[in-house]
Amino acid sequence: MQKKVRYSHPAHFNYATLAEICDILSTAGKFTQAARAVVTYLTHHLKLKGAALMLLNRRSKKLEVAASQGLSDFYLNKGPISAARSIAASISDGPVAIFNVRDDPRLQYPEEAEREGIESILSVPLVLRGKPLGVLRLYTAEPWEFTMEDITFVQAVSLMLALVLDNIRVSGAYKTSIEVLKDLRPPIRRAKRTLHE
Template identity: 45%
Template sequence: MESKRQEYFSVFREISKDILSTLDLKEVLKSIVEQVTRAMEAKGSTLRLLDERKRTLELVAAYGLSETYLHKGPIDAEKSVAEALQGRAVAVLDATTDPRVEYPQAAREEGIASILSVPLIVREKVIGVLRLYTDTPRVFSREEIEFVSALAEQSAIAIEHARLYEQVREDYTTLMNDFYLWFESREQPVVSGPGTGEQSRLG
């Protein structure tokens, strides 16, 4: 168990370094789903963000699962393990029979046994879900749930970091555009009106 804790810590530290060293959100999230799958010795994992307008969970990163399963259909935020969207971790022992699973037949065909869903939370608001899938039934321990929850928190931080950067970049671009427009307007030559001594700008 001690070696497992050390592995969890190493994964957490590595992902923290990724978040701090790159603004490529896609690569960071891809690293998170791969590393959580390996550390938990699971079948695969996904990271989905909530589309508030459509009330669906949109796939942004995945590891270890087939394209067929990943694109099995829209994921309804209210039907698909809704407790996670209320801010709670949700463990499903049998994904093929649990009524909280939206596509049990697809889970059976993919060879999925158990699912752990944990929320991504930013400023006390759920923005998505990190899910772990196993190919054998598993009762997730408290330590496992805490580890996956910590990675979900890192995912949320990375997403917020990227969004803030994009907002700052857009604000900076707008500011520079406004400045250039102002500067160009100041650069227009000034001439005297004919016979009046008044000054007017050339249009």
């Protein structure tokens, strides 16, 4: 039987870390900056394989990557992520923790996750006033049995991101998160072209 291990020190999940994330969010001028800064911080500070923030496109019912860190272009473009299938169900059902990507039926793309070198995944929804906006996902390169403390910490980060997204949506006169996604797409496309050049 595979031994369950935690490779990130519990001290990383504390109020000091949340305070640092609050500072990152308060100084970011745009949601793109905030999202990228947070996923980068989480990846390095918690010693993750990677992290990604995905927003829900209500028209297509798909989750679209708004920011990521530590994940390859291959993995990010593995295919459409349905909000009604696999661990994407966490957008309405709450946090989902995957200990082993190879044997969990909730995962939509298990082979791609294994190829990427991912062992465990935590998917936590961004929800504001009962309205799902997207998900924040953490990816580990080692088996990680997520505790309730871990999940509560990531839920707090997700709530902060949801508040920032809503504030920027209102202040920027965006009608929906879809318009925020459209604003995000140009820099993402430029980044992809750079990777292929």
